[in-house]
Amino acid sequence: MAMKARETLARAVSEKDFAQSVVELAELLEWLVFRVHDSRRSPEGWPDLSMARDDRLIFAELKRVGEKPTGGQRVWLTTLTQTGKAEVHIWTPACWSEIERILR
Numbered sequence: 864m865a866m867k868a869r870e871t872l873a874r875a876v877s878e879k880d881f882a883q884s885v886v887e888l889a890e891l892l893e894w895l896v897f898r899v900h901d902s903r904r905s906p907e908g909w910p911d912l913s914m915a916r917d918d919r920l921i922f923a924e925l926k927r928v929g930e931k932p933t934g935g936q937r938v939w940l941t942t943l944t945q946t947g948k949a950e951v952h953i954w955t956p957a958c959w960s961e962i963e964r965i966l967r
Contacts, residue, residue: 872958874928881956882911882925892966894921908935910943910951914966920949921965925953928955 876884882898882932889896889912897913899905910922922943924936932953944951954962 864904869898869926870957876927876956881927885912885923885925885954885962888916888963889966892916894966903931906939908933908937908939910936910939921951921952923952923954926953926955927959 872942885930886896886898894914894916899909899911911925912921912923914923915920924940926932926934940951940953943949950965952958952965
């Protein structure tokens, strides 16, 4: 598929559908997954997905193509990265091949 067509499809995917696809892939690959379903009842900025398998811990903030993390999200993502204990990612639907590679 041409790069432009892939980008157009990535832009059309809702964040909710994208998140569900990532969760389904992670669970298929035997990750334990915690997903924030209602961010209004969670600490401001906590990443959308927390995933663990074996000796790996991944936090992922999911965005639509072109969106950027909020200030609160940047604080959490930076702090989690600085621990040196977790993999921290910001993913959009355009990152799908990277997501597959990381979760394998």
